Amino acid sequence: MRFYISLKQKTCLFCACLLFILTNCNKNKTTSAEGEYITKNELLxxxxxxxxxxxxxxxxxxxxLDKLQEESKHQKMVVHYKVARKQFKSIEPILSFIDKNNYASLNAPNLIKVMEEDATDIKILHPFGFQVIEELLFEEEKDLEAIKTVAKKTASRLKLLYNNTKLRxxxxxxxxxxxxxxxxxxxxGITGFDSPALGQSLKESSWIYQEILHILKIYKENFSDPELMQSWEKETQASITFLNHDFDSFDRFLFIKNHINTQLALMAKIQQDWGVKFNVTLALNHEAEKLFSEEAFNMKYFSDYRFEMNNIDTKIAIGKKLFNDKRLSIANTMACATCHIKEKAFTDGLQTFDKHQKRNTPTITYAALQQSFFVDARAGSLEGQIVGVVTNHGEFNTNLKHLENVVKKDAYYKKAFDTLYTRGGTDMNIRHAMASYIRTLNKFDSKFDRNIRGEENTLTASEKNGFNLFTGKALCATCHFAPxxxxxxxxxxxxxxxxAIGVPVKNDTINAKISTDLGRYNQFKTPQRKHFFKTPSxxxxxxxxxYMHNGVYNTLEEVVDFYNRGGGQGIGINLPNQTLPFDNLNLTKSEQKDLVxxxxxxxxxxxxxxxxxV
Structure with a gap:
């Protein structure tokens, strides 16, 4: 049977087929009311x-990075690296949040990493990632095969992430x-922490601001107040404009004061606008509007999770009393406050406390805001550090049972601990009360804090320049992280x-010899850890x-001079594993004065x- 189709029917069929073809050719696109194309992604x-x-x-x-490996010319390798680096920095906000360990590995400095869980589990990890590639690319004697090897490992890790990432x-x-x-x-980001050769930290920060804005635009429907989104767009552009500057003369003080503070305040408003609730708080409080502030930190995060946080103010008061109680030492002659004198910012002003001590007494102000304790990082909490003091023959020279006996025999202490803690005056609870007091010594009440928070305007030009040097050209902030x-x-x-910075045994720049204190090495005898010490506040x-672990320097000027020369290596000490990110700083006398x-x-x-x- 045959079917005959009229000319009109043929015309309609042709139009229908044409419409079908056009629809399928543009199946990923539709047209908005404004005539703009909206991709299929808009349906996601x-x-x-x-x-x-x-x-x-x-x-x-x-x-x-794969293209980099195929190149035989250095300059083309640099081009591919820069493209890869820009993409990596663009994903930094998400990657650093969902996978801290892989982010840290991919962005690690070109230094061997030592992981010491205990004496039977010590791992020596050789670095790879973007900083390593960058340094290798700009070495005087370039090893192109070594660059390709690191690039291959870095690309492989990125591919692994690509194949196993599901955002939730x-x-x-x-x-x-x-x-x-x-x-x-x-x-x-603005300190040069992870751009060792290109020195493009400011440019990279601009890329990240663009990515943050992109993320917020993806979630634009969450905003009930459109002015908040407009404020963020305006602030992003202002930040990018401010960052368009050379590294050495960039005004980091004004950037933090006028932009970082503004951004944190905006984020607090956006939280309210979105109506979000956080299921947990880690190091930083979600509502913090100023970074250089006591309110920025969640001290529970820096506390031992095993302890009850109820009645904390009373526990702090008891801890303060114990901190000053000499009965905790075996001879009733020493309290914590004997070495950590409040009037001296909780130090003692001595090179070492007495002949029994090899190390200088550090301040305990801001000591809580860290994850390891003692200058060799042998304790993992303030509570654990107290054990070291109690059992040290040159300090309390006793044991934890002695602490319990002091509390048990004192009617005031006994009643307080029985009331405040479920198990009463155990050594753990005693140490927790003392540590709780120490955790209150983070006031953020300095002239600098008040100025960067915008509460006063009293910094001199020299003081501001000193901060900008510290967080910029002098590279101090690549180890001493603000705030x-x-x-x-x-x-x-x-x-x-x-x-490892190569601290000398005495203040000598002519015939310098390194301090005999091996620092972290003494804990596990790991050769790569000789002369390593914790970075203090x-x-x-x-x-x-x-200053320094052995009190070798008496003035800040001497300390700055030591770093300006290039640490131990700069004064003739042979320290192959020195970790300073520079050979010398070449700071002028005026710049050194500004740092101080x-x-x-x-x-x-x-x-x-x-x-x-003083």
Whole structure:
């Protein structure tokens, strides 16, 4: 049977077929009311869009590293590296949030990493990742095969992430990772921490701001107040404009004061606008609007999780009393306060306390805001550190049972511990009360803090320049991280770093010999850890002389001169594993004076009178 079709029917059929073809050719596109094309991606949920963008950027990063491996010319390798690096920095907000360990490995400095769980489990990890590639690319004698080897391993890790990533974010995760990234920019991003050769930290921070804005635009439907989104767009552009500057003369003080503070305040408003609730708080409080503030930190995170936090104010008061109680030592002659004198910012002003001690007494102000204790990092908590003091023959020279007996025999202590703690005056509870007191000694009440928070405008040009040098050209902040200015790496505050800087046995720049104290090496006898010491806070440093683990330097000027020369190697000490990120700083005398002037602004109000007498 045949069917006959009229001309009109043929015309209609042709139009239908043409419409079908056009529809299928453009099946990924529709037209908006404004005549703009909207891709099929617009039909995805915000989380699906975020994951798609994240994985596409990951792919571009490892594809560029693959291209690098195919090159035989150095300059073309650099081009591919720069493309890969830009993609990596663009995914930094998400990757650093969902996979801290892989992010840290991919962005690790070109230094051997030693992992010491215990004496039977010591791992020596050789670095790879973007910083290692960057350093190898710009060495005087370039080993192209070594560069390709590291690039291959880095690309392989990125591919592994690409094939195994599934984002499972709630709305609060989005704001959490953005706030973390803002803090990372302020504390490591603008300091040169992870751009060792190209020195493009400011440019990279601009890329990240663009990515943060992109993420917020993906979630634009979450905003009930459109002005908040507009405010963020305006602030992003202002930050990018401000960052368009050369590294050495960039004004980090004004950037943090005028932009980072603004961004944190905006994030707090966006949290309220979105109506998000956080299921947990880690190192930083979600509502924090100023980074250089006591309110920025969640001290529970830095406390031993085993202890009850109820009645904490009373526990702190008991801990303070115990801190000053000489009965805790076997001879009833020494309390914590004997060496940690409040009027001296909880130090003693001596090179070493007595002939029994080899190391200088450090301040315990801001000591809580770290993850390891003692200068060799042998204790993992303040409670654990107290054990070392109690059992040390040159200090309390006793045992933990003695602490329990002191509390048990004192009616006031006994009643207090029986009331405050479920198990009463155990040694663990006694140590917790003392540690709780120490955790209150983070005041963020210095001249610098008040100025960067915008509460006063009293910094001199020299003091501001000192901060900008510290966090820029002088590279101090690549080890002493703001806002605590110690070695605990923000924004997660999970790890406290140790460094080998080559401290001499005495103040000698002609015939210098390294201190005989081997530091961290003494714990596990790991050769790669010889002369490694924990990076301390420089807060209140102006009133806590002498300096270094052996008290070798008496003034801040001497300390700055030591670093300016290039640490131990700069004064003739052979230290192959020295970790300073420079050979020497080439700071002028004026710049060195500015650094010292800045450090003096970090003295808390309680200790300023002593500073004025110095």
């Amino acid at each position: 949920t915000p989380l699906e869009k975020l994951e798609l963008n994240y994985k596409e950027t990951l792919k571009k990063a490892f594809e560029s 974010f709630k709305d609060y995760h989005i704001l959490w990772l953005i706030r973390n990234q803002i803090v990372r920019i302020a504390t490591t 605590v200015f110690n070695g605990t790496v923000p924004p997660n505050f999970l790890d406290t770093e140790l460094e 420089i807060r209140n440093a102006a009133v806590t002389a002498p 002037a800045f450090i003096k602004t970090l003295t808390d109000a309680d200790f300023v009178k002593k500073l004025n007498r």
